[in-house]
Amino acid sequence: MASAFDPEKARVPPALQLPKPPVTKASHADPSSRFIFKIALCQLSVTADKERNIAHARKAIEDAAGKGAQLVVLPEIWNSPYSNDSFPVYAEDIDAGGDASPSTAMLSEAAHRLQITIIGGSIPERCGDRLYNTCCVFGKDGKLRAKHRKIHLFDIDIPGKITFVESKTLTAGENPTIVDTDVGRIGIGICYDIRFQELAMVYAARGAHLLCYPGAFNMTTGPLHWELLQRARAADNQLYVATCSPARDTGAGYTAWGHSTLVGPFGEVLATTEHEETIIIAEIDYSLIELRRQFIPDKLANYVEWVHAVQAQRVIIIVRGAKKNFDQTTAIAQKEMHEYQHQENKLGVQ
Template identity: 55%
Template sequence: MSTLAKAMSKFRLAVIQMHVSGVKADNLTRARGLVRDAAGQGSEVVLLPECFNSPYGTSFFREYAESIPGESTQLLAEAAKENRVYLVGGSVPEEDGGKLYNTCTVFGPDGQLLLKHRKIHLFDIDVPGKIRFQESEVLSAGNSLSVFETPFCKVGVGICYDMRFAELAQLYSKKGCQLLVYPGAFNMTTGPAHWELLQRGRALDNQLYVATASPARDETASYVAWGHSTVVNPWGEVVSKAGPGETVIYADIDLQYLAEIRQQIPITAQRRHDVYTVTSPQEGLK
């Protein structure tokens, strides 16, 4: 492998877990500063949390919603260009044609918009006695896969509840993605139970890196985020993990290591429908 190829097989990822308040201007200023800090530590790809510009909750989405381009995405474009990073802008409430979406935008080091991912799987849950939350009461769902390319690898984008759907991660893997990023805001019920487990499952199933960015925990908020932003490697190991508070975590993404894992335990080439034979229960008893 050439020196250039070796250099391109590794890059530093920063995951920002930031405190989000009810003041949008403060959130934008905080995000800009944390992106600058991450770039100062050599990060080339930076990930912000879900709803980084507003409190998370159905009662807030319409109040904080913007069109794209808008105030928040302009800030993201400037921060990406100023710091020469690929910036995955968490998500913001987006208004378009009278509908609201939970939307992630990604900007390149030149400040240009690379993609816009609207959350596909809306967060509609009802755990009796613990939590009920229905994004679909306010938001509309997206319907598109979102992949962007860097000099290092292809990256697939999902938002929070999207991570529960293994098929989405598999589709991204089939498209050649080696890193999946999920801005998310799991809560105090689902967070301790499923947050890390889902990330490790998606990484192990597809032999790729998975990174998640949560808002920092705020016990006074109407929706309390679990925090614990995480990066998982293709072996299913947690390589970097935050606590509940505001912080920036880092992971050195090693694509040569990913290739070695796939070579050692080859599963991708065997993921073909024609190798499976479906047997009915009756046939199985013969």
């Protein structure tokens, strides 16, 4: 044992193997290998009538699929008005499913029937006595592939402009969500999550092709930051970013900015819209990711090494602000380091 021991290797534990993305690595130089598909961003009007909202979303998904979309994205909170008063009333028990969650039952049925992947925007979720702002991802088999609970709650106070405190009613999610689908590896965030570059970095390091952020920015932060943050996440991580907002309803308690957008891996806006209801259909070609990273190669190298450094220390990077989870995550990382160090000590490394 001792003769085979290489202290340098022991000091740097092997990086965790990144899982292989489900989409074959597309080469821009080889057109036959390229994987090009259509995405639909459904910028839906949302009313106080939940049944209408569900039927309306179903019709939009059908329209999008009819136009060739293999991936359909819905807005944040598409089955309910966006308000702390509404969340408890419109919330559904997603885990129970069926009649307890008519919104996700519709998404599942539509995904299966139309043979598409759906990033189901978000709906208020009830789980025990807690409420979450939750995005469900359905595969073309109609099965729930991932469930993302908004990590960074929208607690904002710009005096005279916009004040909203989601944490009055909602609980923050605890986990990043990255999911393999028939249309690539997708990292999910909801609205305010897009402000946290760490989350996007973790997704990029794990091999995401596309980040999807259902989100309802407002009339203050929308013009200030909505496009900027999407383009920044895309350019910094050299991948696709898609956002989907509700259509603007100036009569609603919360006025959404709209402007659902698809951004390419150079940070370029590929498709966008104003604030009215519409369905954006646009093409995604993952071979462009490879091409952009060839142009500016250090970026990719940096990410790979960044995540390796993180993995080497078994640190789970904190992607959220909640103190409780910070402590939990730190404790987990410490425990893992301790176990690693214990093995190292047994090997006699000094």
